[in-house]
Every structure is written in structure tokens, then in C-alpha cells.
Amino acid sequence: MFQTILINGIITAGVYALLASGFSLIFGLARIINLAQTAFYMLAAYFTFTLMTLLGLSVPISTIISVVMTILIGLAVYWLCIDRIREHETTVLLVTVALAMVSQECLFITFGLYQRSVPAFVPGFWEVLGTRVSYQHLTALGIVAIVLFGIWVLLYRTKLGVATRAVAQDREIASLMGINVKMIYLTAFGMAVALAAIAGVVVAPIFSLDPFMWVHPLLMICAIVVLGGLGSIKGSILGALILGFVETLVVFLVPMGSFIKTAVALMIMIIMLLIRPEGLFGVIFEEERL
């Protein structure tokens, strides 16, 4: 029981960490609240399903194609929709929700309301401390860890990362230093979508897929980024660990837990906000008096 909770908690937390750090990245950088973040996650999962189960392609090819396709869609969405309305905050909010609805409806029309599943990428399991841990879960963990480390390297050890962080700190000065701000926004949005896409591909064999699978993670990542502090990737990862484990504990230990798991996680967020309104690692944007 304990081991099951542990392994499931880490998986959930890892997926949330990927989604929330993408959400946080693009918010911290461009003040874009991308509520379609989890729609990209859903799209990637469905691409994997289509390529693997329906077209019968092999695992590496179908996962790579899924991620690339999702990133391309994400960039197109940014180019066509979000870029031109960036100034209107609530409009961005609404357009991203509407886009998520569009993808939900497209999937609903194409695949119906059935719950779909993808076969495990790596079959088999590993017996540890009396519990079976499937290789699939371990692979998922490995991918999540590598991707999070990769994002850290990208942001803190490369020139692109320096430019990105400079834009996040002060857009105008960064622009004066010769950084192409629009290009940075585009790449950051691409990165955020890539994180979501990888999360979607990773969960495809673990969770079941249905056209409404974007709603619950969206609520969770909202709670996570508020808990961790908006715009802080470190905070998002820590928030994801906390809420991922809380969710798993509630599901496993409380009767009818799956009904109230969201409520419990959001309660924690609210209590946290009462104690520390800017979140764990958040900064108050006091100087932003528009």
C-alpha cells in the first residue's frame, strides 16, 4: 500500500511538474495565462494513441511524432491567436479556454466519448519491497526527471536561457540589449507546449484518455502554480510534489476519495494563500503598475 502510494504519487507529481513548469514559464516571461496548456497535453496523448494503436507505428517513432506535431500546433496557435491579443489579459484567458474547448470537441467528434488506452511502451514489472512496479512507471519517472533537468540546463546554462531570463526580468531593457523579444516569447511558448506534450505522451499508457481529460489537470496546475508562486519554476516543481502526493493520498486513503481529491488539493492552496499570499517562491509584482 505504502509503496503504491509512493510510486503513484511520484508519477502524478512528475506529470503535474511538467505541466505546471510550462505554465509558469510562459506566465513569468510574457504574462500569458495559457489555459490551453493541458489541452496540448491531451492532444499529445491522443496523437500517441492514434499513431500507436490505430496506425501501429513503433514506440519511439510515434512518441517523437506526437511531441513534434503538438509543438507545431502550439507554435501555430501562438502565431495565429495569442500573439496579437497579448495585451488584453482577459481576452487571452478566454481565447485559450475556447481553444481548449475546440480541441476537446475535435477529439470528441473524432474519437467519441470512450475511454481510450495505449499499451505500455515497456512491458513487464519489477518487484521491489513486495510491490510490483511496472517498467512503464519507471520509464515515465525517468523521462520526467530527464526533461526537468533538461529545462534547468536550458534556462541556466545556455545563452538562450540567459536571454529568456533577461526578458522575464525586464522586457524593454532586454530588447535594448539586442534580444529578439518576440522570438524569445515564441521559443518559450514552444518550450511550454513541449513540456505539456511530453507529459501527455508519458501518461498515455498510464492513464485512460478521454476528451475531458484536460479539465482536472488544469485545475491542479492552477493550484500548483499559485502554491509555488507564479512565474517560479522551482516553486512549480515543489508545488507539484506537494499536491501530487496529497491527491494520491486522498484517492487511496479516503473513501470516495476520487470525488473530493480536487477539493482537498484546492483547499490546501487556499490555506497556503492565507499564510503566504505570494506562494512559496513567488515574487509580488509590486512594481507592475500598468
Add this chain to the structure above:
Amino acid sequence: MRRIFKALQGEIFAIPGRDIALLLFLFLFFLPLITTEPFILRIATFANIYVIFAVSWDLLCGFTGQINLGQALFYGVSAYTSALLNHHYGLPPWATIPIGALVAVGIGSIVALPAMRLRGIYLALATLAFPIVLTGIVFAFPDFTGGELGISGIVPLSLSRSTTYYITLLVMLASVFVMWKLTDVKSKMVRVGIILQAIREDEITARVSGINTTRYKLFAFCVSGFFAGIAGGLYVHVMRIAGPSTLELMTSVNPIVWTVFGGIGTIYGPVTGVYILFPLLEFLWIVQEIRILIFSILVVIILLFMPEGIAVWFRDKIESTCPRCKLQNIITRRTCRACGAELHLIKQSR
């Protein structure tokens, strides 16, 4: 009589936006005489209710700048309160709806007190959580709240369809009028409107100017909650069922869609948004399979080209504000109808 006509001519006929508003009002008022089709009357009734709901959201978010993504909280609390009072104690609708709205205000102020510490997007994301937490509570006590099925068998507002329609229409007009007056910057009766908009523009400056911003934000939360609660109570008595759908995410998103579509930060914006989008969504039943798809694509496209909302965009096309006396004029006029100043100087110089 002639004076009234003069006033009408000056204040309404001269401004095309108000002409349209007057025509819409007349149309709504005589709708049950034009058609008694139950389907259309039902849509119109719900549209009236949703106008209250959308305008209440706009009061809080568009005018005061407190982005609330959980407006369903007020709506759902009032819906459930009205339903429980009606179901268990047999209170009639004219009692349950105000009590429900007051309970919504109570819950709203409990929620708003911690929310006062949050600003901007933190507030938005935190408020998103509240209705969902409440949904969890509803599911946790299925004996009392009816769980997933909700509470049914509620007394209808009135037995005849057109009476129901007129009740919602009148409540809608009264509510919108009150909220319009409360948010009106030029209003001489109440000073609240300009203060709320000052808080939206710059909260710190408003506080520096000696305004107790916390009190006014709380006031905005309560007023918004009250009217959202009225909408929730009306909905329950028209729909005759109160289920968890009144608390779900879509119920919070809908007023945002209507308001931002019509034009945020205006009263006519959400009204236009509801009367365009809600019937549109209902009439798309003919292509039921893809109606939400068409609807969402339409919303995206229109917002991409008119990010300030369709009503604001349209108003800019047909009206222009006099640069000297700030009076609205029809776009075809060269000079202001009151002070004679040149209207299109800025556009010509471009």
C-alpha cells in the same frame, strides 16, 4: 409630455447606441406578443437570467478589476439555498430567491476576506478553486444536497410561461439598472462607480488618495455576489432542479465568455454578449454534434479581430466621443451636437 419627448430626443434618439438599446428593450418587452413558441420564450427567459449573471461578473471584474474565475460560487450557493428552502420548508420563490442571494453574499464575503490579500492573477486562480471545493462538499453529503442528481421538484416561478418571462425580464431590468448606476462614473447619485474604476486602474494610488480600497473591494464582491445569487435563485425556479452543474467550471466560464465577447468593463457589453451568444448556442442544436465546436471557433475568431469585445467595437464604429465635452455623437456628425467642437480632428491628422 413635450419635455419628456425633448429629453428622449436629446438623450436617446441622438445616440445610435441608445437607439439600439431602446429597440432591444421594446423587442424584449413585446416578445411574448410576437410569439408564444415555448422554445423561444424559454431561451429568452434564460437569457434574461444570464444577463444578470454576466453583468454581476462584469461589475466585479470589468469595473473593479478583481478577476474572479469562480463566479459560479455565488450562483451555486444561491441556487442550492433556494432549492433547499423550497424543498424542505416549502417557502415560495419570492422568499427563497432573496434569501438565497443574501446567503450567497454571506458566503461571498467569507471567501472575499482572504481574497482581499491577493491581487491580480493570484486572485483569479484562487477564486477558480472555491466552487470546486464546494462541489466536493456537495458530493460529500449526498443525503442533504442530493449528490450528483441534485434537488428536484421545486416550485416554478409561475405557472404561465409568459408570466415567468416577464418576471425575469423585470428583475433583469431592475438589477442591470442598479448595477449600471453603481458603476457609472458620471453618476451624481452614488460615488461608488468612479471609486471602483479607480481601484481597477491603480489600487495603490486609490489607497493613497484616501479611499479604503479593502472596503470598496468587499462591497464590489458583495454586490456582485448578490446579483449572481439572484440569477442563481431565478435559474433554480425556472429550471426546477438544482444540481452540481450550477457549481461546475463551465458555469464560471460562461459569464466570462459573454462579458468578454460583448465588451468587458461596460454594462451594455455583457448584455449584448448574452443576447447574441446564448440564443446562438441554443439554435445551434440543429447541428448538435458540432455545436460547441462551431461556438468556440466563433468566439476565438471574433475575439482575435475585436479583442475589446463586439459591442465596444461596434459602438466605436457608430459613435464618437466629443473631445471637448465628452458627449456621445453619431459618427456621421462633423461637429459635436452640444458644443460644436470638431469631432474627427485626431483621425484627420493621422
